Amino acid sequence: MPGSNGKLRDISRRTALGALGVGIVGATVASWPRLTGTDIPGRGDNSLSIAIMGTAADAAARQKVVDAFAKVHPEIKVKVQAIQAVDWKDFFTKILTMVAAGTPPDVVYVATEGAQLFAEKLAHPLDEYLRRDAEHMKEYFEDVHPSLVEAFMYKGSLFQLPIDWNAANMYYNTTALRQAGLERPADDWTHLDFRNTLAAMRKARPSDFTPYYWTNRLFGGVVPWLYANDTSFLKETKSGGGRWLWDSFYANDPTRGMRSGGYQWLEANATDPKVFESFDFLRGLVKDGLGVRPEEGGGNSLVGLFASNRIGTTPAGGYWVQGLSEAGMKQDDYDVQFFPKWRTQRHQFGTAGYAIMKTAKDKDAAWEWVKFSSSLEAMQIVFPTPNTTPARRSMVNEQLYAGKGPRHWKVFYDTLDRFPSTGPIPAPPQQAAVETALMKNVSLAVSGDERQLKSALESLQRDLEFALRRQP
């Protein structure tokens, strides 16, 4: 309340308020371009927009590719838009939001998780362009394993060219292995050998240590154990078609006969006895203190845990090398081996590449981008460090892993050559619902008794049936 000098205070307050008001209005006007987004370069013009998952830093890293592309195609203007997301599901949500907002990108970097969702609803097949530029593309396909390509086939058409990929191999801490008195496991170690390894590690380090750390997600969670046991939580079939591609680009490949028009996951398979067997194996690891109960959506601190020597083994792919190196792990501190064998030694992998959107204004220009990105030149610019595995075999070499390890980096690409039936992350067009159904039942399945496991698998079966019934 104004005191004795109320009048004076009143005046000065009014001046202050007035100044504040002017300031706010001024600031608003000055920042108007920021508020309406008109200051973002390339916004609203007709340049080819490329959406990738990542941060500003990732977009800046791609700028060199954009520059290189501009030398080849000065007539095509390109703008790379990095979209931040926690995981792929989140990224696809963002892309769908852009579609809903009426501003879809022309080209999107899509991983296996979303390949069929995009193929079914959003993407334009590459077939016509591949036929047209077959001569030029020969060199690419010769350098890329057909398993990766097959993951992007959908109902006989190819929708993406694999750029990078990762299989779920087994990382191990060499110190922990040595302390357990063990040698590097054999290439064809079995799930029982694996269990014994964990038990020996546990014996050597009873506390503040986890022999097997794993997370609950579609890649590297329970699925590799299902694949190794010759099963999966969804019935896997393959569609016909696609011969045109295999005949023209993989005519000399020994696995040509088994290649198809793409994977199909149409039915739930959670009640398969072999699925039970795999889950029961993991349940045993948890029960005996050899493996952790997996956290949902966890694993963000995995590199830190592994690098601080608290983890014996964990499934991961080549994308880990750079992170471990940055976290201070030396080449000899850890190594990688194939995933253990059970009924088969089939591995699980995920891959990613550019998809052209149906709504793209200039699809020919978009194809030029896709084609250029698959070239050796472009891929060498994009992957200077081992933070993922390049799809081109020729790039997975000594030079990429020099000084960072692991010793047996050859395991990464050998996975595809040694086990040609190695398959992609099971991701039908209803991937989001399927993933949710799996995630939410895994923890319960492996952290109780046999009855709880049975009921969790039944509930998984029910949830999957429900998810697959949905419109994709």
Place this chain on the structure above:
Amino acid sequence: MSTASETRVRNKALRGNSTSGAGKPGRSGRERQPWLPWVFLAPTIVGMGIFTLLPIIASVALAFFRWDIISAPSFVGFDNFAEVVQDPTVRMSFLNTILFVVVAVALQLGLALGLAIMVQEKLPAWLRVFFRSAFFFPLILSAASVSIFMRYLFNEQFGVVNWLLSLVGIPAVPWLTTPGGSAAVVILVYVWQNFGFSFLLFIGGLASIPVETYEAASLDGATGWRKHVHVTLPLLSPTTLVASVMAIINALQVFDQPFVLTRGGPGDSTRTAVMVIFESAFQRLEFGQASAIGVILTLIIMAITAAQFRLSKRFVFYQ
């Protein structure tokens, strides 16, 4: 700090309003310039009309359609509602939400009230300021970042919480990987962050209780907690009403904590109603179903709030 006499003036004003209507200038204004109130209200009313009411109506309408944003919507009548009420996940999420609200709000209000009473009684001034600031502090953090660091603290193998428990001989608790543990963490983290707001409201309420009331009570021989039961609680009941209504409305919409901490798992054990709305809308593109769930949730929230106000007529004590 407000004084007793000021408080009484304020109370008089409040009561005056509720019975005989507001100040007189308004009435004269009404005669001369009947449009005037609407000038004052325009920004809020127009804004809410566009950004809240219209969307609510659209959302209700959307509940009768199947729509995935990409293709055109198609009318499906009550199908969405039928599917939603049969979906075990949706039912579980509503059950979770109710349980969460009951436990979290009870904890939040109990803690806030207890601490507020303790802070308001005789205490060195600097300590009072310190405790007040400390208890309010978590409110300024974002729920997302709180959940991020709490995840690390509650890690089963390497988290600080289990390490502390191990010091007193309690074996590692599987916090984030069992249904019970996850629910406990979500509730603890939520209450940790939000009790400060209720605490602040209670501090305000306590400050406005006239000192004479306590004097009278102590003359009657009431001491310690009996004093609080017989004097503080009844006199604080209007504050308690406001605090509980706000706490319940907030808790019914809990999203950030379970979303970052547990993603709703394991199983559906920490999936809340608004999470299910988010998932069906933005992860599965079933906007019709999401709207149907939203309509049901909104109706439930409204029913609960209405019930609270009805109950309050009986239990809230106005001076």
Place this chain on the structure above:
Amino acid sequence: MTTTIKRTAAERVVVHRRKFDWSVAGRIVLLSLAAVLVLGPVLWTLSTSLRPPAESFQLPPSFLPLNPDFVSYGQVFKQLNIVGLVLNSALVTGLIAVGQMITAALAGYAFANLRFRGRNALFSIVLATMMVPAQVTIVPVFMLIRGVGLSDTLMALILPAIPTAFGTFLMRQYFLGLPADLAEAAAIDGASPWRTFRSVYAPLAMPGLSIVGILAFNFHWNEFFRPLIMTISEENFTLPLGLVSLQGNLGTGSISVVLAGVVLSMIPALVVFMFGQRALRDGLTAGTGK
């Protein structure tokens, strides 16, 4: 002053002095325990963010940042355009806060001091909108924003947040708490209702308005869900969205870097809190204490 009266009164309440001292000591112990539980996790976050990544899971944990290591903070700046994020957050929260203060003052005054047909019904509707979760209305709001061509802009975050039910409620309570005879006096002086509001009531309501502003700032500074849906280009991201991306994909994030980001994002809110705490406490006393 009144506080002294109050203290002596409070002392008189308790008759037995010795018992009283015990209870003070007991209370301090209990309150301190509560304060440790509240502040402990924050201290751990701060100290872990100041340790190199390899030591982030060190047990026993350290709660005090001895030997600080700022590597992780450098990483945050390298990975994120922190300046841009802060600028966006400040613009968005600042404009929302000011907008809410203006609209809530006007509407709160009308509901408290002006009479018009349908006032109670309208006020109930305003209050009822508080009960509708943001998740219910976000899709139509999104389409609306698209319709006016503001998709993926900061305006898409600001405009829908300006009308405020809670702020209107607070301001109505605040105006009701001000003596009614002020308006009578102003009316006798021949002031118009608008002048009465602007020159008499609005200045008196400043404490209440600052609460609306602070709460709006606090809420929208930390807001996660709406920006998650409404913004796509990272040029338009606000701070909480940027932070989440530090977590990295497939376990490649570093806990120290994430926590460094968390600590950085606390600072602006902390400043507002330090300046606004008193206003907030006093204001809430007047606003909803009754």
